[in-house]
Amino acid sequence: MTHRIAVIPGDGIGNEVMPEGLRVLEAAAKRFDIDLELTHFDFACCDYYEKHGKMMPDDWFEQLKDFDAIFYGAVGWPERVPDHVSLWGSLLQFRRQFDQYINLRPCKLLPGIKSPLADRKPGDIDFYVVRENTEGEYSSVGGKMFEGTEREVVIQETVMTRYGTDRVLKFAFELAQSRPRKKLTSATKSNGIAITMPWWDERVVAMSDHYPEVSVDKFHIDILTANFVMHPDWFDVVVASNLFGDILSDLGPACTGTIGVAPSANINPEGTFPSLFEPVHGSAPDIAGKGIANPIGQIWSGAMMLEHLGHADAAKAIVDAFEAVLTEADQAVLTPDIRGLGNTATLGRAIAARL
Amino acid sequence: MTHRIAVIPGDGIGNEVMPEGLRVLEAAAKRFDIDLELTHFDFACCDYYEKHGKMMPDDWFEQLKDFDAIFYGAVGWPERVPDHVSLWGSLLQFRRQFDQYINLRPCKLLPGIKSPLADRKPGDIDFYVVRENTEGEYSSVGGKMFEGTEREVVIQETVMTRYGTDRVLKFAFELAQSRPRKKLTSATKSNGIAITMPWWDERVVAMSDHYPEVSVDKFHIDILTANFVMHPDWFDVVVASNLFGDILSDLGPACTGTIGVAPSANINPEGTFPSLFEPVHGSAPDIAGKGIANPIGQIWSGAMMLEHLGHADAAKAIVDAFEAVLTEADQAVLTPDIRGLGNTATLGRAIAARL
Ligand SMILES: CC(C)[C@H](C(=O)O)[C@@H](O)C(=O)O
Ligand SMILES: CC(C)[C@H](C(=O)O)[C@@H](O)C(=O)O
Numbered sequence: 001m002t003h004r005i006a007v008i009p010g011d012g013i014g015n016e017v018m019p020e021g022l023r024v025l026e027a028a029a030k031r032f033d034i035d036l037e038l039t040h041f042d043f044a045c046c047d048y049y050e051k052h053g054k055m056m057p058d059d060w061f062e063q064l065k066d067f068d069a070i071f072y073g074a075v076g077w078p079e080r081v082p083d084h085v086s087l088w089g090s091l092l093q094f095r096r097q098f099d100q101y102i103n104l105r106p107c108k109l110l111p112g113i114k115s116p117l118a119d120r121k122p123g124d125i126d127f128y129v130v131r132e133n134t135e136g137e138y139s140s141v142g143g144k145m146f147e148g149t150e151r152e153v154v155i156q157e158t159v160m161t162r163y164g165t166d167r168v169l170k171f172a173f174e175l176a177q178s179r180p181r182k183k184l185t186s187a188t189k190s191n192g193i194a195i196t197m198p199w200w201d202e203r204v205v206a207m208s209d210h211y212p213e214v215s216v217d218k219f220h221i222d223i224l225t226a227n228f229v230m231h232p233d234w235f236d237v238v239v240a241s242n243l244f245g246d247i248l249s250d251l252g253p254a255c256t257g258t259i260g261v262a263p264s265a266n267i268n269p270e271g272t273f274p275s276l277f278e279p280v281h282g283s284a285p286d287i288a289g290k291g292i293a294n295p296i297g298q299i300w301s302g303a304m305m306l307e308h309l310g311h312a313d314a315a316k317a318i319v320d321a322f323e324a325v326l327t328e329a330d331q332a333v334l335t336p337d338i339r340g341l342g343n344t345a346t347l348g349r350a351i352a353a354r355l
Numbered sequence: 356m357t358h359r360i361a362v363i364p365g366d367g368i369g370n371e372v373m374p375e376g377l378r379v380l381e382a383a384a385k386r387f388d389i390d391l392e393l394t395h396f397d398f399a400c401c402d403y404y405e406k407h408g409k410m411m412p413d414d415w416f417e418q419l420k421d422f423d424a425i426f427y428g429a430v431g432w433p434e435r436v437p438d439h440v441s442l443w444g445s446l447l448q449f450r451r452q453f454d455q456y457i458n459l460r461p462c463k464l465l466p467g468i469k470s471p472l473a474d475r476k477p478g479d480i481d482f483y484v485v486r487e488n489t490e491g492e493y494s495s496v497g498g499k500m501f502e503g504t505e506r507e508v509v510i511q512e513t514v515m516t517r518y519g520t521d522r523v524l525k526f527a528f529e530l531a532q533s534r535p536r537k538k539l540t541s542a543t544k545s546n547g548i549a550i551t552m553p554w555w556d557e558r559v560v561a562m563s564d565h566y567p568e569v570s571v572d573k574f575h576i577d578i579l580t581a582n583f584v585m586h587p588d589w590f591d592v593v594v595a596s597n598l599f600g601d602i603l604s605d606l607g608p609a610c611t612g613t614i615g616v617a618p619s620a621n622i623n624p625e626g627t628f629p630s631l632f633e634p635v636h637g638s639a640p641d642i643a644g645k646g647i648a649n650p651i652g653q654i655w656s657g658a659m660m661l662e663h664l665g666h667a668d669a670a671k672a673i674v675d676a677f678e679a680v681l682t683e684a685d686q687a688v689l690t691p692d693i694r695g696l697g698n699t700a701t702l703g704r705a706i707a708a709r710l
Binding site for chain 2: 084087092117118119138140143144150155156158159189190192193198199222225227246247253259
């Protein structure tokens, strides 16, 4: 069986980490005898916008919809295109039109990567953030009144549906059930955001009835962010709305020191549409073109993609390979962000070689 | 001139830390010859709710509006009254009806209090979060449709006004201008929350024209929370919407290890209505009744209150006093949360004695 992968490097360092992501992916495919067919696309980036006045061609949906997965680099370059234009014209379209309603991000301490937290070591922190990825606070409903005057009022609506909420909760409960600790934490703010969030809490309680083995707790988002810093070992699976999940899935990797190397999966669990895999880091215009970006985020995202495509063994081999390279800590190989003297290519090659 | 203070201990440990807050306040008043008139109120707590079916009497506004300040303990006890009922029936009413549109919280490493971050020491972290405190994401506008069915849709509107936004930005710019570093950071999410937040960014730019000496930057809330953990030394004054400010002003003190002792001020800068001063910690039902709660949050809030009332010298003396007691680190005096063997009263008394 051939897996058809759409490859979109995007902006900035996306173009630099993607070749290493592909190098490792191909090494894994070879070793595990997986048949990958890669097709490259040059849209969904600011270069394309500057040429065509839009982020993607009109038929992007048709062009991409039959792929098994999208392997994405990074998008955005605020000095060239405002972020809300570039993002709503690409990544956020994929998430919505391909109904990638799960955003999944691991938060894990890695060997050889320094955490900003005191007294933590690999094994202490290992959890997932499951984020709702299509609705909620990221809505396009709202507008302005008395625009440009002293009386100006700006309104934006958060829209949550039972359909959209229950399915992300279900995914999170299933994930929690499959893990040894079987623990789910819900991010809420029902004491302040008094319409949507108390309702979110109710849906969590309703869903928990179907998963008696899973222990459930909840925290308001303010103290939850505090607990990520103070007690990251408390968490196993954390489920959150679109905005809260966005925050927690940057903060989690920040606590493990892995924000530059964390992966993310935008999943359509039913497989009706392609799922999308991308590193958490952005396009990093400040270091773009220097060849020093750390490619592990892209490589790890490739591992999540293989796992999604049914190759858990190959995914694990990739993670083992980069953990081994990190443990070895050969300065000549590592990128500068993790105190090495190497570059994007030396690190990518070392990981591929290890496979 | 007499300052009239309304004293409201509220719920749980609010009742235990308030006496120590008052003890230190009175010691400072004596030393600096400040005339305080304290009036105690038994409402705005769950006890009152259980007796009267509401959090406050109907004429609470009349009863409180002529005070110079409100000194509050903590409110909420979710096992007895749902949070959105207790909070919207008390604290959030004060903030709105008394137009306390600034929520101000210091984030500061203290001697003798362990930070969860590695390699940080007192002096490294010292910034303020300025939070919009009356509008934005905390709105009561919205509702449900198809309630109780599979088609259920729940909507809540974020409402921002130029009036409400500009005045909090102005306060934050003034504060930044008054500090040595003169640096302001704006919390945004204009890449995802694409109606209100790009507009927020525009208002920041417009206001910055009036403060050419203040250097301004902005971060999206996701990476901003990450930077609180990775680079807390970057920040001087951080300005944020109601929800983002809520998150940042818990996360900031968490990074300094001071979430149990941080103060907060809910300010009506014009003095048309009383401002309100309360510790950041909640009512902590789990330790209520044990007499072991750390009273520094209440005491530090008292210092912020004195500063607001024009007594910066007395405020500084209180902060110096508790910093001295923390530096001394007499185990018999400190509360268990900071590895002491004492209790709420021993710590409160030691600080008052130091004054
Ligand atoms: C209790 C809650 C409603 C409140 C808020 O969200 O404003 C609290 O978290 C705070 O920050 O004072
Ligand atoms: C770039 C931005 C719109 C996006 C988001 O907020 O979803 C990013 O932060 C992410 O988490 O993938």
